Amino acid sequence: MTSRSQNTSYIAVPDKRGNAKVSRETISAVSVAVLCVVILLGSRFISPSLGSWSQVETVLTLGSFLVVLSFGQGLVILSGGLDLSLPALITLGGVLSTAWVGAGNPDALFLLPLVLVGCGLVGSFTAVGVVWLKVPPFIMSMATSIMVASATLGMTNGTTRGAAPELLTDLMKSQIAGVPASILLLLAFVFFGWVLQARSVFGRHVYAVGTNDQAARIAGIPVTLTQFLPYVISAVCAGFVGMMLVGYSNGATLRMGDNYLLPSIAAVVIGGSSILGGRGTFLGTVGGAILLTTLGTVISAIGLNFGLRTIIEGSIILIALLVLRDEFFERLRAFRRP
Amino acid sequence: MLSNTMKMTLAAMSLLAAGTVLAQPAGAQDKKFKIYLSLSYSGNAWQSETANIVKALAATSPYKDMVDLKEVISGTDPQAQISAYESMVDDGADGIISFPISSTALNRTIKRGCDQGVLFFMYDATVTEKCAYNVSYLTTGFGENTAQALVNILGGKGNIFLSRGVPGNSVDKHHTDGAMSVFNKYPGIKVVAEYYSYWDDRTTQQETAKALAAHPDVDGIWSQAGEYGAIQALLDKGGKLVPVTGENSNGFRLALANPEMQAKGLKGVSAGSPPATSGYAFKLMMEVLTKKRDLKAMNIEYPLPWVLAENVKVCAGDRFENGCNAFPESKVPSSFVTEVLDPVMLPELSMESAINGTAVDGAIIQPLPKEVKEAVNAPGINCEKCDAPADAYKPYKIEPIVAN
Numbered sequence: 001m002t003s004r005s006q007n008t009s010y011i012a013v014p015d016k017r018g019n020a021k022v023s024r025e026t027i028s029a030v031s032v033a034v035l036c037v038v039i040l041l042g043s044r045f046i047s048p049s050l051g052s053w054s055q056v057e058t059v060l061t062l063g064s065f066l067v068v069l070s071f072g073q074g075l076v077i078l079s080g081g082l083d084l085s086l087p088a089l090i091t092l093g094g095v096l097s098t099a100w101v102g103a104g105n106p107d108a109l110f111l112l113p114l115v116l117v118g119c120g121l122v123g124s125f126t127a128v129g130v131v132w133l134k135v136p137p138f139i140m141s142m143a144t145s146i147m148v149a150s151a152t153l154g155m156t157n158g159t160t161r162g163a164a165p166e167l168l169t170d171l172m173k174s175q176i177a178g179v180p181a182s183i184l185l186l187l188a189f190v191f192f193g194w195v196l197q198a199r200s201v202f203g204r205h206v207y208a209v210g211t212n213d214q215a216a217r218i219a220g221i222p223v224t225l226t227q228f229l230p231y232v233i234s235a236v237c238a239g240f241v242g243m244m245l246v247g248y249s250n251g252a253t254l255r256m257g258d259n260y261l262l263p264s265i266a267a268v269v270i271g272g273s274s275i276l277g278g279r280g281t282f283l284g285t286v287g288g289a290i291l292l293t294t295l296g297t298v299i300s301a302i303g304l305n306f307g308l309r310t311i312i313e314g315s316i317i318l319i320a321l322l323v324l325r326d327e328f329f330e331r332l333r334a335f336r337r338p
Numbered sequence: 339m340l341s342n343t344m345k346m347t348l349a350a351m352s353l354l355a356a357g358t359v360l361a362q363p364a365g366a367q368d369k370k371f372k373i374y375l376s377l378s379y380s381g382n383a384w385q386s387e388t389a390n391i392v393k394a395l396a397a398t399s400p401y402k403d404m405v406d407l408k409e410v411i412s413g414t415d416p417q418a419q420i421s422a423y424e425s426m427v428d429d430g431a432d433g434i435i436s437f438p439i440s441s442t443a444l445n446r447t448i449k450r451g452c453d454q455g456v457l458f459f460m461y462d463a464t465v466t467e468k469c470a471y472n473v474s475y476l477t478t479g480f481g482e483n484t485a486q487a488l489v490n491i492l493g494g495k496g497n498i499f500l501s502r503g504v505p506g507n508s509v510d511k512h513h514t515d516g517a518m519s520v521f522n523k524y525p526g527i528k529v530v531a532e533y534y535s536y537w538d539d540r541t542t543q544q545e546t547a548k549a550l551a552a553h554p555d556v557d558g559i560w561s562q563a564g565e566y567g568a569i570q571a572l573l574d575k576g577g578k579l580v581p582v583t584g585e586n587s588n589g590f591r592l593a594l595a596n597p598e599m600q601a602k603g604l605k606g607v608s609a610g611s612p613p614a615t616s617g618y619a620f621k622l623m624m625e626v627l628t629k630k631r632d633l634k635a636m637n638i639e640y641p642l643p644w645v646l647a648e649n650v651k652v653c654a655g656d657r658f659e660n661g662c663n664a665f666p667e668s669k670v671p672s673s674f675v676t677e678v679l680d681p682v683m684l685p686e687l688s689m690e691s692a693i694n695g696t697a698v699d700g701a702i703i704q705p706l707p708k709e710v711k712e713a714v715n716a717p718g719i720n721c722e723k724c725d726a727p728a729d730a731y732k733p734y735k736i737e738p739i740v741a742n
Contacts, residue, residue, distance in 0.1 A: 047552040
C-alpha cells in the first residue's frame with residue numbers, strides 16, 4: 001500500500017499549475033479580448049486616427065448588432081442545433097417596427113414588444129420542426145427563413161414604408177451621461193446574456209443537453225423544452241437586432257439581415273464554442289463578435305484593393321481560430337513542461 | 339386591400355369576358371399580347387419600383403385590355419434568368435421586358451428568342467446582344483459628372499471616400515472608371531478610402547462609419563446608390579457634414595435641401611439610375627408591338643437626372659408637377675427612389691403606382707415623344723466588339739475647374 005501511494009501516477013494530485021486553474025473557455029475568451037486590443041492599438045500604424053476612443057465607439061455600436069444576434073445563435077449551437085433563419089427574422093423585426101409601428105406612434109412602447117412576441121412565435125415554429133418532427137435544424141431553419149422572407153416581401157410589395165419609432169432612434173442614437181445609449185444597451189445585454197447562459201438553471205440544462213441529450217434525459221433534465229427554447233430566444237434576439245438596425249439607420253429594407261448570418265456563426269466559433277454543441281461561453285462569443293467588427297473596421301482603412309483586403313481579413317480570422325483552439329494551449333502547456 | 343384587388347380583378351375579368359365575346363368577330367387585332375416582366379430580385383426599393391410602374395402601366399387603359407403581363411423573379415443568378423427566358427420564349431411570349439442580371443451571359447438565349455420573333459427590351463442594365471433593345475441611362479456619364487461636381491465643390495483639393503456598388507459588377511466598374519478619370523486629373527484630390535456598399539443605405543452607413551473611424555477628416559464623399567446612408571454615418575459622428583454626391587433617394591434629396599444640413603456643410607448633387615427607365619422601355623415596347631413606332635435605334639438613352647440642392651422641390655401631390663422632384667418624409671421612406679416619375683414620358687403614373695403597382699384612376703396611356711436619343715457605344719455595356727467614342731468619360735453637366 002505504502003509503495004503504491006508513493007507512486008504519484010496512481011492517485012489524483014490537485015493540479016497546481018497556473019494555467020490549469022482557469023478553464024479553457026476563459027482562456028479563449030481572454031485571448032480574443034487581448035487580440036481585439038492588440039489589433040486596435042496596432043491599427044495606429046495604419047492610420048493615426050485609429051485606436052482612439054471614437055473608433056472604439058464605432059466598433060461597439062456596429063458590433064452590438066452582432067453580439068445580440070450571436071447570443072441567440074450561440075444558444076442554439078450550444079444546444080446542438082443551428083439557426084439559419086436569422087436574416088429573415090431581422091428583416092421581419094425591422095419591417096414590422098417601421099411599417100406597422102412606425103414613427104410617431106404613441107403605442108410604440110406596447111407594440112414593439114408585440115413584434116418581438118411575433119418573432120418568438122416564428123422561432124417556436126422552427127423549434128417544433130426541429131424538436132418534435134425531427135427535421136434537421138439546417139433544413140428546418142432554412143425553410144422558416146424562406147417562408148418568412150417571402151411573407152415580408154409579399155406584405156411590403158418590395159417597398160418598406162414608414163420610419164423608425166422614436167423609441168428605437170433614442171435607443172441607438174441618444175447619449176446618457178456622455179455615453180452612447182447603444183453602448184449601455186450592449187453592456188446590459190451582455191450581462192443579461194451571461195447570467196442566462198452561465199449562471200441560470202436553464203443555461204446549465206442547455207450545456208447538458210448539448211453535450212449529450214440521452215445522458216441529460218436520464219439525469220432528469222427536460223430535454224424537449226431545453227432544445228425548444230433556444231430557437232425562440234434566438235428568433236427574439238434576431239427580431240430585436242432588426243429593431244436596433246432600424247433605430248440606427250432610421251428605416252428598414254428587405255435585405256437588411258443578409259450580411260449577418262455567417263458572421264453570427266463565425267463569432268460563436270471564434271469565441272471558443274464547439275460548432276457541435278455543449279461547449280463555449282457567451283463572453284467568448286462577445287469577444288468573437290467584437291473581434292470580427294474590429295477587424296472589419298481596421299481592414300477597411302488599409303489602402304489596398306478590395307480583393308486583397310478580404311484575403312487578409314479571411315486569413316486573420318483563420319489564424320485567430322487556429323491559435324485559439326484548445327490543442328494550441330495544450331501544446332503550449334506541454335512545451336513549457338519538459 | 340386584398341378584397342379590393344380581388345374585386346378589381348373580378349371586375350376586370352368579367353369586363354374582359356364581355357369584351358372577348360363582343361370583340362370576337364373583330365379578329366386578330368384584339369388578341370392579347372403576352373408580355374413577361376423578368377426581374378433580378380425584388381428586395382430593394384429601386385427594383386420593386388421599376389416592376390411596379392410596369393405593372394401600373396399594363397393596368398392603365400387601353401393597355402389593360404391589350405396586355406397579359408406575367409412577372410418572374412430570378413434572383414441574382416444569371417442561370418436562373420436564362421432558364422426563365424427559355425420558358426418565356428417557349429410559352430410564345432410576344433415581348434420580354436427585363437432587368438438583365440448579366441450583360442453577356444444571357445446573349446445566346448436572347449438571340450434564340452429574337453429568331454422566334456420575341457421582342458426584348460432591357461431597362462437600366464443592358465446586354466451586348468444586338469437584337470435586344472437597351473433602354474438605359476448608363477451611357478449618360480453618372481460617374482464622371484458627379485465626380486466633377488464633387489471636385490468643383492471641393493475646389494480641386496481634399497480627401498475623399500468612394501462608396502461603390504457591388505464588386506465585380508459591370509455597372510459599378512463603369513461608374514467608378516468614369517469618376518476616377520476625373521479624380522485622377524486633380525493631384526489635390528486623394529481617395530483615402532474605397533469600399534463596397536452594395537447600393538444599399540444600411541451597408542453604406544456601416545461602411546462609411548468604418549471609414550470615418552480611420553479618416554475623420556474626410557472632405558467629401560462620392561457615392562453610388564445608398565448615399566443617404568453616408569449622410570447618416572456623418573450625422574452619427576456628430577459635428578460637421580461634408581459634400582456628398584449620390585443617386586436619387588428621397589432621403590438624400592430632402593437632406594440636400596434642408597437648411598439645417600446645409601448649415602452643417604452638406605452640399606452635393608443627386609443624379610444616377612432612374613427607375614422610370616422601366617416604364618419608358620415598356621411604353622416603347624408597346625408602341626413597337628402595336629406598330630405605332632418603327633424603332634431603328636437599339637440602344638436608347640434615358641437622360642441623367644441632375645438635381646442640385648437649390649433645385650430640390652418637394653411635391654405637394656403624388657406626382658411630379660410644376661418641376662417638383664421629391665416627396666415629403668411623411669409620404670415615402672427615405673430609401674424611396676424619386677426619379678420613378680417623369681411628367682413627359684410617364685404622365686400616367688403617380689407615387690402610388692410606384693409603391694403599389696396600381697394604375698391611376700381614369701388615366702389613359704399618352705404617346706411618347708417621337709424622337710428617341712440613341713446611346714453612344716459603351717464596350718461591354720451595350721455592344722461587344724465596338725469602340726467607345728473619343729470623348730467618353732468627359733463631364734458635360736458642369737464646367738470642370740482648372741487643376742492646380
